[in-house]
Amino acid sequence: MAIRMVVIGAGDRGRTYASYAEAYPDELRIVGVAEPNEESRSYFAKRYALPEKFQWRSWEAAVAAMPETDVVAICTPDALHLEPALAFLDAGYHLLLEKPMARSWEACRQLAEKVRQTRRLVLVGHVLRYTNYFTHLKAVLDAGEIGDVVSIQHMEPVAYMHAAHSFCRGNWGNTVRSTPMILQKCCHDFDQFVWWLGRRCLRVSSFGGLTHFRPENRPAGAAARCLDCPKAIERACPFSARKIYLERTTYRYPFVDQSDSGMERLLKDSPYGRCVYACDNDAVDHQIVNLLFDGGVTVSHIMESYTYTGGRETKIFGTRGEIVGNGRTLRIYHFSDRTTTEWDSVLEAGLNGSGHGGGDFGIVRELIRQLEHGTEADHLAAFEMSLESHKIAFAAEKSRLAQGEVQVLEG
Ligand SMILES: NC(=O)c1ccc[n+]([C@@H]2O[C@H](COP(=O)([O-])OP(=O)(O)OC[C@H]3O[C@@H](n4cnc5c(N)ncnc54)[C@H](O)[C@@H]3O)[C@@H](O)[C@H]2O)c1
Structure with missing residues (x-):
């Protein structure tokens, strides 16, 4: 049934x-x-x-x-x-x-x-936990292939078009109406760290801010909406809404009417047609977070808007080896015999086809599995891990606002 x-x-x-x-x-x-x-x-x-x-x-x-x-x-x-x-x-x-x-x-x-x-059961939308890629990474760690994890270097490249779409013009540009970017975007990453390590985060410090999507960076003569902008300025602008929504189709995904005429209407009337330097945005465009986990494990996390593509890049350093991941492929370097294994998530069977590397369908499959076979203890455990990631995100934002002041996380 x-x-x-x-x-x-x-x-x-x-x-x-x-x-x-x-x-x-x-x-x-x-x-x-x-x-x-x-x-x-x-x-x-x-x-x-x-x-x-x-x-x-x-x-x-x-x-x-x-x-x-x-x-x-x-x-x-x-x-x-x-x-x-x-x-x-x-x-x-x-x-x-x-x-x-x-x-x-x-x-x-x-x-x-x-x-x-x-x-x-409250399964929180941490879809990355259910991708082939991160499931394999977790299995490599659990098998002890790289020994004990000592530190992690993790980067979330947001992609300049995605930053303009979501965190300037779109739903998450204004944090008073929505939430801070470190919570909205990076609670996924904090959830991963907690899951990979199976340890508690003890301390957090963070820096970051909004450098570029500001009124003072608006080119002289630029219009408030891209469709009205002088051609020379609009053609030179990397963030032109005309380029993002009319000349490309990638960022049409959230809209019901994804036709060219639907996009023309969107650019005329909606927030998505605004100049990126004339929005009501206050979301950061870059942020770094340092985390100290139980047992002395350190994690350095970078979230950056001005990148060519999105995804996640990770290096995990262990006492017996190193993992290097680019969001698709994992390379595992073994120190004892100096061998390397490579694993490509795209070549694996699974739910790769759905969004977020298969995670969008993966979480629904997990939901069904939990409802059919999970115990109350399993249900609670899934929620508690998500809670931990939110705790880290709020502490990171508090630290950023206090110029990097170290936040000690409650138990
Ligand atoms: N898990 C992930 O990876 C992931 C990715 C993107 C967004 N999100 C989160 O998912 C949520 C939805 O994001 P989205 O991109 O689908 O936004 P969206 O704007 O496309 O969809 C939200 C919908 O909720 C509707 N809504 C507003 N008020 C309502 C009400 N009172 N009752 C019922 N519906 C109402 C809106 O009309 C809209 O259709 C956000 O909180 C977002 O942060 C999660």
Whole structure:
């Protein structure tokens, strides 16, 4: 019998998780949607043949209807995670909850209390845990191939177009409306460190800021919207919305209407058509975080917007070897016999086809597995690890705002 899922927020993430039901209809069935945007709701409802009574205009209406479902996927904007999560937990549902789970550490703790009390499964959207690539990396570490881990050097290249799209013009440009970039983007990475090491993070310090997407960097004569910009200025600009959305298609993925005419409309009317130097953004464009883990393991993490492509690059240094990963391939260097093994995630069977290196479908598969076979202890363990990553992210932001002051993490 397929697991039943109600989706709250039929935007990019809601549609992504729901599409698992199209690929694996025997495993997952979509039974309802809550979405205030008419176009997104009807697109979604049509795709999953949802009757009118299982379409709601808000999460409040959905929880009040007490739908017959096994799990609720909360895929609303960052500011709308905590309240629906608490309400659906009170109503007795299991959750697939998008990260960040909440917008402050206090709110995360409030949610954690509710999870421990209701003993429901709350799988937080840390999709990287379920990719072939990171699963293999974790297996190499657990097998002791490189001995004891001494330190980690990890980089998250954001990609200049992605930075302009999400963290300047888009949903996460303004941290008052959304969340700090180190939480939004890097709680994935902190989740990885906690998972790889199986240790607690004890201390954190961080520096970073917003260097480039500022009004003072706007070229003289540039218009407030790219479609109105003088041609010479627009052609020379790496961040031109015309280049990103009209001449390329990569960043059309979040929008329901991805046609050229849909993009023309988007650039005319929406925040995505704004000059990157004329937005209401305050998100950082670079940040570094140093972490000290239990047992003296150190991690240095860099998040950088001005890179050609995105992904993750990692070096892990152990007492018997070294792992070098570029997001696709892992090279494992063994000191004792000076041999090297190479492993390419793309050549492996699995869910590589879905977004985030297979993690988008991987987390839904894990959700189904946990609901079918997981114990309450397994459910709680998955949530507690995600909680730890949020704790690190909030401490990093606090440190950054205090010019790198070391934050000691509570137990
Ligand atoms: N796990 C990941 O890797 C990952 C990646 C990107 C985004 N996210 C997170 O997923 C969440 C959703 O991001 P997105 O890119 O899908 O955003 P989105 O804007 O595309 O989708 C959010 C949807 O929620 C809807 N919504 C707003 N208020 C609502 C309400 N009261 N009730 C029901 N629906 C409501 C919006 O209309 C919108 O359609 C964000 O919190 C984001 O940070 C996670």
